[in-house]
Amino acid sequence: MINLNILLLKSRNPYTQYIIALCLVWLTLFIIFFSFIINYEVNAVEEKFQNIHETIYRHIADSIKIYEVSIESFAGVLTTEQSNDYKNARRLARQLRRHYPDIYMFEVAKRISHGERDELERSMQNSGYSDFMVHTFGYDSDRKSHLSPVKDIYYPIVFIEPELRESMAVLGLDLSDSSSILKDALERSFDKQTHVASRPFKLIENNQGYILYRELRAVEVEPRLELIPRQNLYALLVVDASKLIPDWAYDKKGLSFSLHYPGVGMAQDGNLINYSGNTENINSWPLSLLAELTKTSELKSQSQPFKLTTEYTIHWSDFDFAAIIIYIIIATAAFTIAFLISMVWYRKKVQNTKQHETNYRLANYDALTELPNKIHAKELFYQMVSLLKQNKKKLALLYIDLNKFKQVNDKYGHKVGDILLQHASKRLNSVLRDSDTLARLHGDEFIIFINDIETLSNAEAVVGNIKAAFEHPFNLTGIPITIGISIGISIFPDDGVSFGALLDASDKNMYEDKKQGMHSVVQIFSR
Structure with a gap:
């Protein structure tokens, strides 16, 4: 690298020194201006990133609100059911899923005693569910179905909508003995009179999800006439966690995000989504050194208090290169004109200075001996x-x-x-x-x-x-x-x-x- 001080010292000609100094000033101003442009573009990308984060946040918040309203509506219909065929509940579940296709599944769990187990199994088998058995599933172990062991109380699932072939194995699943996650949420629903979300777990289809629980209370069918006891039923809404994030976010290059369940009132935390982002063919160096774009927001929901974190890797394709080129051309032209004007000014100044020095020496020094006159x-x-x-x-x-x-x-x-x-x-x-x-x-x-x-x-x-x-x-x-x-x-x-x-x-x-x-x-x- 050239030592500029040595270069200036070796250049005894003031005009050469001025040219070097002017070039250094021009280069410095150009670098500052270029840095300003890059910083402006980075700020624009940061603003876009903030908008992306807010859009994802609103999508999740809206989805959570829909899930809460949906399970409350579903639970409300269940409390008015007169029979065990759940026709009204199924009709509502289909309508809700038609309007909100992101809802994965509606379920109903029923509290039964050991003496009611055989009767429930026969009733469900006679209703067309020939393989129905009260069973457990190894969510925390081998992820296989097993007959439920003998015990006093069971909480089997007796209703699902939609009834997909790959989901039929859920019928008869004992929530209290299949997973610590499901059991924990079930127990918390006993204490609260509102919907409660489980910790994240893998669905039978191997997708990451969670369940909203809603315990049904006694309902008054006609004012002051009759109460239908429904305390033995639980409304469940199954959520596929991946649906909480809009589809376009998965395709956005350089965007990473995670949805975390802080675990309020639960034994442990859990990740609903941890997407590392699409980083193929992304050249972000050295832009990634300028700013690390990340933002975290907490969802304001009592039942689903999730924490959203988004990160973004800045890459060159984010920049408006047409505008950058125009800015550089304008800056170069302006700096060049200023450079030429300053050169003309300096030459004139040097000429005036030399003339002044010449006049001064002629007036004050002897031309022959160069001594003071x-x-x-x-x-x-x-x-x-x-x-x-x-x-x-x-x-x-x-x-x-x-x-x-x-x-x-x-x-x-x-x-x-x-x-x-x-x-x-x-x-x-x-x-x-x-x-x-x-x-x-x-x-x-x-x-x-x-x-x-x-x-x-x-x-x-x-x-x-x-x-x-x-x-x-x-x-x-x-x-x-x-x-x-x-x-x-x-x-x-x-x-x-x-x-x-x-x-x-x-x-x-x-x-x-x-x-x-x-x-x-x-x-x-x-x-």
């Missing part, structure tokens, strides 16, 4: 003075003139003279401190600011170093040239507090040094 030297002087007033130090201004420079120009030409000035400025700088400042006034004259001195002797030491440096000849285009130097010193604030006053004082002292230098180059004049 007289105007800029004056600005620097007052900046130094403002600092000197705070620390109560002094400043020396050295006025320097190259002796017999005109003779060099006349003998070797102005080109050599210019080269000599450049070399002289470099030699002057070589003996100065970083805090000192060298500037060119004009021609062969220079000034030096010696900063932070305490006495004149500090400046004289610098002058001595400069004089010593100019004792060595300059080698210009193979021509050794030795040139003298005259220096005058003025001290701030002793010789003046303005730039002009110090310049005049040091200029005067420089001429005194020049006169003396005709006889000795070592003698230094100062005020």
